[in-house]
Amino acid sequence: xxxxxxxxxxxxxxxxxxxxxxxxxxxxxxxxxxxxxxxxxxxxxxxxxxxxxxxxxxxxxxxxxxxxxxxxxxxxxxxxxxxxxxxxxxxxxxxxxxxxxxxxxxxxxxxxxxxxxxxxxxxxxxxxxxxxxxxxxxxxxxxxxxxxxxxxxxxxxxxxxxxxxxxxxxxxxxxxxxxxxxxxxxxxxxxxxxxxxxxxxx
Amino acid sequence: xxxxxxxxxxxxxxxxxxxxxxxxxxxxxxxxxxxxxxxxxxxxxxxxxxxxxxxxxxxxxxxxxxxxxxxxxxxxxxxxxxxxxxxxxxxxxxxxxxxxxxxxxxxxxxxxxxxxxxxxxxxxxxxxxxxxxxxxxxxxxxxxxxxxxxxxxxxxxxxxxxxxxxxxxxxxxxxxxxxxxxxxxxxxxxxxxxxxxxxxxxxxxxxxxxxxxxxxxxxxxxxxxxxxxxxxxxxxxxxxxxxxxxxxxxxxxxxxxxxxxxxxxxxxxxxxxxxxxxxxxxxxxxxxxxxxxxxxxxxxxxxxxxxxxxxxxxxxxxxxxxxxxxxxxxxxxxxxxxxxxxxxxxxxxxxxxxxxxxxxxxxxxxxxxxxxxxxxxxxxxxxxxxxxxxxxxxxxxxxxxxxxxxxxxxxxxxxxxxxxxxxxxxxxxxxxxxxxxxxxxxxxxxxxxxxxxxxxxxxxxxxxxxxxxxxxxxxxxxxxxxxxxxxxxxxxxxxxxxxxxxxxxxxxxxxxxxxxxxxxxxxxxxxxxxxxxxxxxxxxxxxxxxxxxxxxxxxxxxxxxxxxxxxxxxxxxxxxxxxxxxxxxxxxxxxxxxxxxxxxxxxxxxxxxxxxxxxxxxx
Numbered sequence: 001x002x003x004x005x006x007x008x009x010x011x012x013x014x015x016x017x018x019x020x021x022x023x024x025x026x027x028x029x030x031x032x033x034x035x036x037x038x039x040x041x042x043x044x045x046x047x048x049x050x051x052x053x054x055x056x057x058x059x060x061x062x063x064x065x066x067x068x069x070x071x072x073x074x075x076x077x078x079x080x081x082x083x084x085x086x087x088x089x090x091x092x093x094x095x096x097x098x099x100x101x102x103x104x105x106x107x108x109x110x111x112x113x114x115x116x117x118x119x120x121x122x123x124x125x126x127x128x129x130x131x132x133x134x135x136x137x138x139x140x141x142x143x144x145x146x147x148x149x150x151x152x153x154x155x156x157x158x159x160x161x162x163x164x165x166x167x168x169x170x171x172x173x174x175x176x177x178x179x180x181x182x183x184x185x186x187x188x189x190x191x192x193x194x195x196x197x198x199x200x201x202x
Numbered sequence: 203x204x205x206x207x208x209x210x211x212x213x214x215x216x217x218x219x220x221x222x223x224x225x226x227x228x229x230x231x232x233x234x235x236x237x238x239x240x241x242x243x244x245x246x247x248x249x250x251x252x253x254x255x256x257x258x259x260x261x262x263x264x265x266x267x268x269x270x271x272x273x274x275x276x277x278x279x280x281x282x283x284x285x286x287x288x289x290x291x292x293x294x295x296x297x298x299x300x301x302x303x304x305x306x307x308x309x310x311x312x313x314x315x316x317x318x319x320x321x322x323x324x325x326x327x328x329x330x331x332x333x334x335x336x337x338x339x340x341x342x343x344x345x346x347x348x349x350x351x352x353x354x355x356x357x358x359x360x361x362x363x364x365x366x367x368x369x370x371x372x373x374x375x376x377x378x379x380x381x382x383x384x385x386x387x388x389x390x391x392x393x394x395x396x397x398x399x400x401x402x403x404x405x406x407x408x409x410x411x412x413x414x415x416x417x418x419x420x421x422x423x424x425x426x427x428x429x430x431x432x433x434x435x436x437x438x439x440x441x442x443x444x445x446x447x448x449x450x451x452x453x454x455x456x457x458x459x460x461x462x463x464x465x466x467x468x469x470x471x472x473x474x475x476x477x478x479x480x481x482x483x484x485x486x487x488x489x490x491x492x493x494x495x496x497x498x499x500x501x502x503x504x505x506x507x508x509x510x511x512x513x514x515x516x517x518x519x520x521x522x523x524x525x526x527x528x529x530x531x532x533x534x535x536x537x538x539x540x541x542x543x544x545x546x547x548x549x550x551x552x553x554x555x556x557x558x559x560x561x562x563x564x565x566x567x568x569x570x571x572x573x574x575x576x577x578x579x580x581x582x583x584x585x586x587x588x589x590x591x592x593x594x595x596x597x598x599x600x601x602x603x604x605x606x607x608x609x610x611x612x613x614x615x616x617x618x619x620x621x622x623x624x625x626x627x628x629x630x631x632x633x634x635x636x637x638x639x640x641x642x643x644x645x646x647x648x649x650x651x652x653x654x655x656x657x658x659x660x661x662x663x664x665x666x667x668x669x670x671x672x673x674x675x676x677x678x679x680x681x682x683x684x685x686x687x688x689x690x691x692x693x694x695x696x697x698x699x700x701x702x703x704x705x706x707x708x709x710x711x712x713x714x715x716x717x718x719x720x721x722x723x724x725x726x727x728x729x730x731x732x733x734x735x736x737x738x739x740x741x742x743x744x745x746x747x748x749x750x751x752x753x754x755x756x757x758x759x760x761x762x763x764x765x766x767x768x769x770x771x772x773x774x775x776x777x778x779x780x781x782x783x784x785x786x787x788x789x790x791x792x793x794x795x796x797x798x799x800x801x802x803x804x805x806x807x808x809x810x811x812x813x814x815x816x817x818x819x820x821x
Binding site for chain 1: 506508523525528530676677678679680681682683684685687688689690691692695708712715716718719722723724725730
């Protein structure tokens with residue numbers, strides 16, 4: 001068993017548990033978007049960052065990917081963490097304003113607007129669709145391509161994929177294109193100013 | 203080449219080469235830089251002319267030619283260095299080359315062509331006295347001029363593979379690690395992690411497994427940095443020796459050199475050197491009958507700066523997309539193909555034979571405690587002597603910039619030095635008393651990085667510098683972390699706005715906040731250090747930002763949207779600028795004052811380049 005503290009609370013978790021697992025176990029809320037039970041953690045959205053230790057040069061790490069270790073002093077609501085979460089949500093609103101999940105999370109953190117130029121992207125590259133396709137549907141038809149501004153998700157060379165079984169798992173899991181909060185009541189976002197997504201080729 | 207099959211045989215062989223060394227150096231030698239920089243400056247023509255002259259005049263027995271890697275004073279390419287007197291003839295024109303050859307043969311100096319400082323008459327007859335070289339301690343780079351990189355016998359003649367012999371004769375790998383630890387060597391790739399400690403951890407890692415790996419990181423992505431290139435091009439055997447010793451120390455049997463594809467000459471020289479080492483019997487199975495196996499393979503990068511990050515590099519070698527992964531677990535435990543892997547920078551590895559040969563205590567006398575040894579820097583920008591500079595750690599910035607670098611070019615004052623490449627920060631001129639060591643640079647808001655040092659003067663706009671580095675980083679970000687990808691894009695947007703004169707004061711606060719969040723939340727070093735140029739320029743040069751925003755003015759005269767070009771009374775009406783303008787924005791008659799139409803002018807600077815009368819003003 002691993003013994004550590006979260007927000008001053010002494011806790012124990014099993015070897016192999018992440019900091020996010022530990023927090024969820026003890027009911028400590030940490031917002032996440034790209035983390036999903038049943039899929040491997042990726043660490044793309046950075047919303048789940050927590051602070052380890054209180055010295056000056058401590059880092060913030062994504063709790064979904066960071067394994068719990070003995071003696072860690074984890075802070076999930078320190079000023080640096082809160083500032084980070086707010087800025088991340090501001091950036092998300094500036095890029096994907098139509099996503100209900102982002103809107104909800106933003107208002108939960110008192111973010112109602114942003115200070116950047118508005119973009120309308122229908123994907124913020126959380127990678128849930130990639131992991132869904134690979135790990136749950138065992139198809140692996142889509143993956144990340146490119147880097148930086150040209151990073152996108154799609155099939156190899158944007159060609160129609162033989163591995164894709166049209167299961168719809170990627171659409172089901174996508175947090176950016178859902179108008180309602182619940183996954184079962186699914187509606188896709190309107191196509192206004194949609195940037196080119198290679199998922200169109202699927 | 204005959205393969206040597208035992209350690210004793212190698213010891214004999216090496217000593218025989220050393221004792222025959224004197225016989226080789228009985229005639230004068232012309233040394234020419236054939237490194238990438240030298241070739242780009244025309245050294246191939248110099249070499250051609252020398253060869254032709256020697257053949258035409260039958261001088262093969264009387265004079266020798268050595269083509270080497272980079273010497274460091276790249277500003278003076280193409281040059282010829284004459285041994286044994288070490289006469290340095292810089293910036294040669296092709297017609298002057300035969301004079302140099304004759305002077306070498308006759309053992310005299312050509313005063314007209316020998317090195318002089320700019321605007322001075324004094325001749326420097328010996329390379330050692332030239333201020334650029336005098337101020338340095340060229341432990342690593344100094345060997346480049348003494349050997350032909352693709353001749354293993356040259357390397358052995360200069361004491362090469364003596365460290366390997368020492369290590370194999372000693373037989374105790376833990377002794378190697380203790381020596382490296384005692385030397386205080388820190389990783390030269392940028393992070394400065396103690397190399398001895400890394401090797402100890404690697405040695406003790408995964409004891410149940412036999413397979414371990416050594417990787418030499420020769421990705422060198424920082425724009426403007428070419429230290430590793432020059433070391434790999436100019437002395438590949440030293441790196442092979444370093445890797446061999448590393449492999450023996452940690453128990454690895456396979457090494458990789460990960461070189462960026464943009465270094466074809468370094469790759470070529472490394473491949474040739476590997477083949478020679480193999481043929482001689484220093485690489486492969488059961489090296490010199492000691493039972494030790496070690497092979498080195500070259501893996502080429504594919505153009506991604508992020509692949510210099512160790513976990514992304516590992517992914518790249520494995521054949522995956524170069525995307526960093528969360529650490530811990532560290533590559534020392536689970537690295538290449540999940541096996542214990544030790545990754546070291548080129549410069550770190552080239553220090554290893556020096557440590558073994560000199561002994562850790564001697565090595566540690568150079569530099570400062572906790573910052574031992576020398577470091578190679580690429581000194582570029584608005585400085586007289588651009589090139590590679592090697593100094594002990596702890597040297598003051600002012601010494602590097604003024605004594606070695608020669609100060610600024612022209613009559614503009616130096617404003618700042620940017621260290622550490624795109625991950626680094628700017629250090630203003632009033633802090634040039636700072637010692638160059640890992641801690642001092644970090645405290646000042648910059649980093650040592652891989653050793654880039656860009657000198658900036660009054661005509662460099664600090665907003666433009668931050669913007670330039672942000673363009674680079676946003677394009678090179680792998681894009682996995684939302685904050686790094688979007689953060690670098692948004693920071694660039696704000697910097698672009700300010701540079702175009704559309705910024706607001708509130709944006710400076712947003713920029714600061716965003717920079718801190720990107721620094722805090724990114725997973726890998728690229729994102730964590732991406733805000734450094736912005737944060738350090740905001741800290742030390744905030745007034746320039748404010749000037750761009752409040753008065754829509756670029757004090758350095760760089761940001762295109764905020765400057766106008768105009769012609770002053772120095773103009774003689776020579777028509778040169780008129781002819782060079784791509785937009786046809788200049789009008790005027792011969793011998794009459796020309797005029798620039800500001801609405802057509804794109805501020806490309808072509809007119810300034812061709813004007814001989816300093817008649818173009820930039821406001």
